[in-house]
Amino acid sequence: MTIIETVDLKKVFRSVVRRPGLSGAFAALFSREFEEKVAVENVNFSLQEGEIVGYLGPNGAGKSTTIKMLTGILVPTSGVVRVAGIVPSEHRQQNGQNIGVVFGQRSQLYWDLPLRESFELLRAIYDVPRDRFAQNLRHFSDILDLDRFMGTPVRQLSLGERMRGDFAAAMLHDPKIVFLDEPTIGLDVVAKEAIREFIATMNRERGTTVVLTTHDLADVERLTRRIILIDEGTVIYDGLLARLREEYGTHRILVVTLAENYPDVEVEGAQPNGRDGNIVRLRFNRHEVAAETLIRRVLDAYRITDISIEEPDIDSIVRRIYTEGYNALPAALPI
Amino acid sequence: MALAVRPPFRLEPYLEFGKKAIAREATYRFDVFTSIGSFALRIYLLRMVWVALYARNAAPHGLPLHAILTYSAVALLMGLVLDVDQVSSLYTKLHDGSIVSDFMRPISVPLYFFADGTGEVLFHASLIVPSLVLALFIVHIDVPSGGTLAAFALSFVLGYFVGFCINFILNCTAFWTLEIHAVQLIVTWLTDLLGGELVPLVFFPVALQHALFALPFAAMFSTPLLIYVGEIGPDRYASALGIQAIWLVVLALASVVIWRAGSRRIVVQGG
Numbered sequence: 001m002t003i004i005e006t007v008d009l010k011k012v013f014r015s016v017v018r019r020p021g022l023s024g025a026f027a028a029l030f031s032r033e034f035e036e037k038v039a040v041e042n043v044n045f046s047l048q049e050g051e052i053v054g055y056l057g058p059n060g061a062g063k064s065t066t067i068k069m070l071t072g073i074l075v076p077t078s079g080v081v082r083v084a085g086i087v088p089s090e091h092r093q094q095n096g097q098n099i100g101v102v103f104g105q106r107s108q109l110y111w112d113l114p115l116r117e118s119f120e121l122l123r124a125i126y127d128v129p130r131d132r133f134a135q136n137l138r139h140f141s142d143i144l145d146l147d148r149f150m151g152t153p154v155r156q157l158s159l160g161e162r163m164r165g166d167f168a169a170a171m172l173h174d175p176k177i178v179f180l181d182e183p184t185i186g187l188d189v190v191a192k193e194a195i196r197e198f199i200a201t202m203n204r205e206r207g208t209t210v211v212l213t214t215h216d217l218a219d220v221e222r223l224t225r226r227i228i229l230i231d232e233g234t235v236i237y238d239g240l241l242a243r244l245r246e247e248y249g250t251h252r253i254l255v256v257t258l259a260e261n262y263p264d265v266e267v268e269g270a271q272p273n274g275r276d277g278n279i280v281r282l283r284f285n286r287h288e289v290a291a292e293t294l295i296r297r298v299l300d301a302y303r304i305t306d307i308s309i310e311e312p313d314i315d316s317i318v319r320r321i322y323t324e325g326y327n328a329l330p331a332a333l334p335i
Numbered sequence: 336m337a338l339a340v341r342p343p344f345r346l347e348p349y350l351e352f353g354k355k356a357i358a359r360e361a362t363y364r365f366d367v368f369t370s371i372g373s374f375a376l377r378i379y380l381l382r383m384v385w386v387a388l389y390a391r392n393a394a395p396h397g398l399p400l401h402a403i404l405t406y407s408a409v410a411l412l413m414g415l416v417l418d419v420d421q422v423s424s425l426y427t428k429l430h431d432g433s434i435v436s437d438f439m440r441p442i443s444v445p446l447y448f449f450a451d452g453t454g455e456v457l458f459h460a461s462l463i464v465p466s467l468v469l470a471l472f473i474v475h476i477d478v479p480s481g482g483t484l485a486a487f488a489l490s491f492v493l494g495y496f497v498g499f500c501i502n503f504i505l506n507c508t509a510f511w512t513l514e515i516h517a518v519q520l521i522v523t524w525l526t527d528l529l530g531g532e533l534v535p536l537v538f539f540p541v542a543l544q545h546a547l548f549a550l551p552f553a554a555m556f557s558t559p560l561l562i563y564v565g566e567i568g569p570d571r572y573a574s575a576l577g578i579q580a581i582w583l584v585v586l587a588l589a590s591v592v593i594w595r596a597g598s599r600r601i602v603v604q605g606g
Binding site: 068071072073074075092093094095096097099101103106108110112113117120121124125126127 | 342345347348350351352355358359362432433435436438439440441442443599601
């Protein structure tokens with residue numbers, strides 16, 4: 001069943017043009033010029049209930065703007081949004097009951113209150129039955145290890161603790177849909193894994209629909225197969241992540257630390273991709289040359305102390321699509 | 336599939352917001368001490384000023400010294416509540432963008448600010464008792480008849496809500512400008528000086544008095560205070576309270592209109 005649907009969604013922001021310098025600042029007191037910036041345009045997608053989708057794109061691509069329209073915070077300039085059958089900006093409160101939101105860069109917990117009291121307040125806000133509340137809290141505490149800092153004011157929590165608190169807060173009222181906007185940003189590996197495990201568990205056990213924006217490809221690979229790629233405000237890809245990687249993530253980087261100071265490092269099948277002292281980066285296409293072959297060539301020609309392979313991250317894939325253009329991938333297959 | 340049926344209104348979240356606001360204010364203990372301390376200092380200074388002025392010019396405009404001292408003391412006590420910008424969190428939240436958290440919850444956001452502000456004010460109102468005790472060591476405060484006190488109380492409540500609306504509208508301007516300090520400064524100055532918080536409006540030229548009396552700033556301080564000291568007698572209660580009530584209705588309607596316009600054009604700062 002379709003739970004989220006957008007049709008020709010568009011949002012335009014109007015902002016004041018700032019002229020440079022002191023004279024510009026004074027001039028702005030008397031006359032103002034406005035410029036319009038299209039944040040998103042022609043955004044069309046739909047999500048099935050229980051699906052997890054990665055909503056990806058470079059900074060400023062319009063990810064957050066889309067999320068804010070889906071949560072009812074921003075009113076679309078034109079187009080249609082439906083979330084669980086509701087137009088969010090028109091029925092903000094009803095939509096609020098259906099959704100849970102986590103912004104990685106912004107806590108929705110109450111800053112001055114201990115975590116436990118934030119949860120109590122959320123129970124009152126969402127009218128969660130007390131037994132359900134207690135059950136959820138116990139369950140989340142087990143997965144996210146919240147007990148250690150339940151009584152600590154939110155402002156004293158570490159980022160990892162705060163994020164775990166934010167996740168529990170977003171899920172306390174059993175939302176049908178959760179929006180996660182860069183939920184693992186700035187976290188260490190342990191905290192990241194705890195968060196990913198929590199998202200996967202909620203999706204598996206409760207059938208929660210998840211929209212995830214992130215710059216961390218590992219989040220996406222761990223959690224979802226489908227991604228929607230947005231750039232400059234429009235959807236440029238909607239389909240399987242594996243396929244996008246297959247088509248565009250073709251280049252890897254072989255990072256070699258040399259044991260001696262060789263003036264020029266040349267290896268057949270790879271292009272130099274920067275050098276920092278004895279660390280040499282070699283870019284290669286994995287369809288043209290196997291990593292194994294390339295490593296053997298390096299070992300035959302040079303004495304080295306270390307070697308590693310960098311996988312393409314989503315940013316570099318996006319960057320590649322952006323610079324080379326999104327060409328002729330056949331129409332995306334829905335999952 | 337869920338239908339867009341508005342769920343029934345529940346008071347519980349708003350009671351919780353109010354309670355949390357009281358608890359939050361109570362954590363800033365230092366503010367409590369400075370607030371009471373500066374209250375005592377101001378009441379002492381005002382007593383000195385009025386006593387010195389009255390020594391040269393006995394009882395101008397029919398307000399005897401004990402009345403003006405009562406006026407000043409009650410004005411300062413009222414200021415403990417009325418000078419609180421209980422909607423300042425709206426400005427803060429618009430400025431840093433954290434307003435988004437409130438907009439994605441199943442609550443009425445303006446009612447949230449009302450509940451939060453009321454909690455904040457109730458905490459500050461609790462400071463009236465120790466401040467009053469302290470004030471009684473510094474000046475004598477006249478206590479009027481029961482009827483006058485009742486009219487004063489009603490007028491004070493009306494004035495409080497007028498003040499709430501003014502603060503609400505003031506903080507709402509951040510929807511457009513994102514910066515409100517200049518406007519805030521002007522409004523503070525207007526309430527201090529033209530609202531009768533510092534100097535009773537009866538000391539002003541008559542024409543100006545009439546003009547000021549009709550402004551909302553007078554509805555906050557001047558009207559309840561002049562009722563308290565008897566300058567506004569029972570024959571004028573109806574008109575004085577009526578003007579306050581009219582301002583309350585006008586400003587409440589304006590608040591609704593401005594909120595609707597503002598929240599529709601909300602621009603979230605950062606991200």
